[in-house]
Amino acid sequence: MRRVGDNDSVTSLGNTTTEGFRSGFACFIGRPNVGKSTLMNALVGSKVAITSSRPQTTRRAIRGIVHRPNAQLVVVDTPGLHKPKTLLGERLDSLVRSTLTEVDVIGFCVPADQPVGPGDKFIARELANVKKTPIIAIVTKTDIATPQQVAEQLLAVGRLGEFADIVPCSAADGFQVDLVGDLLIQRLPEGMALYPEGDLTDEPEQVMIAELVREAALEGVRDELPHSIAVVVDEMAPREGRTDLVDIYAHLYVERSSQKGIIIGHKGERLRAVGAAARKQIEALLGTRVYLDLRIKVLKDWQRDPKQLRRLGFYD
Template sequence: MRSEKATSAAEPREAMPADPRTGFRSGFACFVGRPNVGKSTLMNALVGTKVAITSDRPQTTRRAIRGIVHRPDAQLVIVDTPGLHKPRTLLGERLDSLVRSTLTEVDVIGFCVPADQPIGRGDRFIARELANVRRTPVVAIVTKTDLAAPEQIAAQLLAVQELGDFADIVPCSAESGFQVDVVADLLISHLPEGAALYPEGDLTDEPEQVLVAELVREAALEGVRDELPHSIAVVVEEMAPREGRDDLVDVYAHLFVERPSQKGIIIGHRGSRLKAVGAKARRQIEALLGTKVYLDLHVKVAKDWQRDPKQLRRLGFYD
């Protein structure tokens, strides 16, 4: 995995030397859709490993995270974006701005609509937004087919067809693997011919410290009240091998919430919930880093951080 992050949603750190293979394609795709339609799960399935956290809570994704798919005939860089929604906070406004800028930078857009839920206002809103992105082909992807009956999937495909003039429409399930390869084929078919953009073996360009913070946040999201996920932010303050040990990494992280009552929810009775969060996150971080991890978590209150420009910058959400 990369240790440096590129500065733009669709801008690699450096281009690879020209590829002598004729017909090789490379470029960027992004997934867009309303919150909680399976965008991150689908990206992980395409990449073949976990590069984006997932949750059944809306608005889990807060960054444009890139996953890299390597094939003999192509390199597909997938940008997973936050769900488009009507923003109610400054953080929401910045996330929406991030999505809109990403749409103008990629070679193909994957519009994700779940098979198990009726078409709603959010889907129609995004379809109208995509109609204005005239130069970029859009592939409509009906996700979560494992949760829907065949007749429900067929009806959803017809309903999606009515939403816009899409280059392709494809059903798939990231959970079961159904037609994930077909999704890759369709996205790659819209990429330009060109050399690989990232070295063979790179699966993401997210810094490890950011990935570790996201894994902690994913663990904290599990089992909390509906309103709490939007209020959780995680910052890794320090991460380094322990002095004199080459088999142990110390990670010190802060979980930020907006109110003292939320701090109590995260910590739980006598610290039980925070211990469970730490245990789950540590296992995931050890799998990511390939070494044992000492994880030290502390919960802090940053009052109304989602609406405070100064605190948003401190927590990594820039203008």
């Protein structure tokens, strides 16, 4: 993982670092749907990763940048580690494992409202093989658990392995989110800022827009459909002669014709709702009005097809 500034002058970032300034990378790992993306957004203070109640929403290693007066923390949100059933799943698991070797500190997320299960134990065993990187266990979603559940979960997580710290938090109501940031930053090396002040992510705008469309499409769909949805922005440009309007053309890809019908909905109602929800988020991201044109295309079994995975941006 290249750190911005490794081979550049300090002035290229527009600032200098003072003695004691810390900077580096942390990643969140956990089984699907334990609140990793929501926690990263809370730390950054802005939405840089999409969230959903659907497991395995995250498909990329998204970086969110946390700025402090004495530190800069780059949080890498990874897909949920799980037993893969497709080539896409295998690549996502590989992405998680490679990220673990590239960061300065790891946050192991376990939800407070659910008993420790096989998935958590599996990840704990994986983390036991990470010898030199400090690991902080984070008990998430305390806002939807009772105090007794939280206390019991802290004890249960403590039995999963050796951790530098164990901390409960809630990204939803902000409980101890800053403390999580403090504990991660304490484990970073001293060094200059890696990104310019004000940057919240290094994700390209078109990738973020595609993710916002996918987030809107995930809401209210059947259980078997979420993993079959992929989104690609084909074209994005200011409208000719207009400074207040951006035209965006994107494709939603599914694996079967029946899934296409689900996304479109009765007389196109669902697709219009997806477009309206996504457009609102995209306009907030870009700070301008947006014309969003969504089309749907079937790519049969794309999650298992190496050629189609490359086409959709999931590389080896």
